[in-house]
Amino acid sequence: MRQSILSKNDRLAEQNRGFFRARGLSVLNVLSSPGSGKTTFLRETVKGLGSKLKAGIIVGDLATDNDAERLRASGAPVVQITTGTMCHLEAEMIGRALKQLTLEGLQLILIENVGNLVCPAAYDLGEDLRVVLFSVTEGEDKPLKYPPIFQVADVVVISKMDLAQACEFDRQMALANIKRAAPKARVFETSAKTGLGMDSWREYLAEHQQRKSARDPLEA
């Protein structure tokens, strides 16, 4: 049954991928533990992008629309998906959420997955980039202890660097562990609170979108 759920999900993920390509949208699937700072990171990402790259946000949670409320402070359109007891987002939920999002003028969709460092790894949503966050408070060995999700990461973001000293965070060890678990991933060291690393991250997003448009231009 798990197999057939996955293959149904894979088909719907490809539909989403085609839909995104037709609209010239770059799409990120953002994954992490609960409490790693996804929401604040995405809010500050969008704020700083301003009109350079217009983003919409889809956010998944078991319950509450607290995150959607926080994300709306960025000025971006936000759709909340409430999953009940489901531990991950699926491609079908994204397909439905797209109908509620005003896509006009958007170049970027940020999907904030349910806080879970295990299960969402198995579900393609049709995204271009999988972004895995972990915060300095979680410990340097997370990439080694949760290999399935780090193995599928295109980007690894270390968040809450402002707390690094208070947590006695060992940066070199963390970077070495990311290198082992996700050798090809781009790494960003950030603090959404102080702004550290956020400009490089936004530049990376803008370049990704440019490369994508050049490779796959929309009709005039």
Next chain:
Amino acid sequence: MRQSILSKNDRLAEQNRGFFRARGLSVLNVLSSPGSGKTTFLRETVKGLGSKLKAGIIVGDLATDNDAERLRASGAPVVQITTGTMCHLEAEMIGRALKQLTLEGLQLILIENVGNLVCPAAYDLGEDLRVVLFSVTEGEDKPLKYPPIFQVADVVVISKMDLAQACEFDRQMALANIKRAAPKARVFETSAKTGLGMDSWREYLAEHQQRKSARDPLEA
């Protein structure tokens, strides 16, 4: 299929429960996000208990035996379960691990579940008490955003209180949210680093074990 996995798990959990009763063992299932500080909390719990209450530990991770290594520093016997891609522990894994644990002289078994604030809630392991940790760095609204796991908590432990100020943790809001999600749970505010709250927690464990022995005495 999920239904039948769960009912198989429930049967094996009852077997574990009977086994624990026959040996006079108190058993805790300790649940949290990755990086909430379960391992350090359990290590310090056991260190402080000394010979008052002898504990054994079973620890689940997708990969590595880093946590087992850390836990051995407590002096307690430790069995590591490596789950591969499985996002939670099941009763059957505990049954197998019990065969590797020297039970002689133990009164307490601490089970550190896979770091996941969603899926482990659905799997009874035969424990007496479900203990849910969340750290001050994760944000005050975690109990509202992950209701299934908080609803089954007998105890909620707030960890890493030493970082409360650095995170601008709102203690009153956190306590109010726990009250809403888990109205009957005992709450402990702790720092395994400074020792804050650890003595009250250990006293609670000792009292729980005494109540259990009085209710269900072993044959002489």
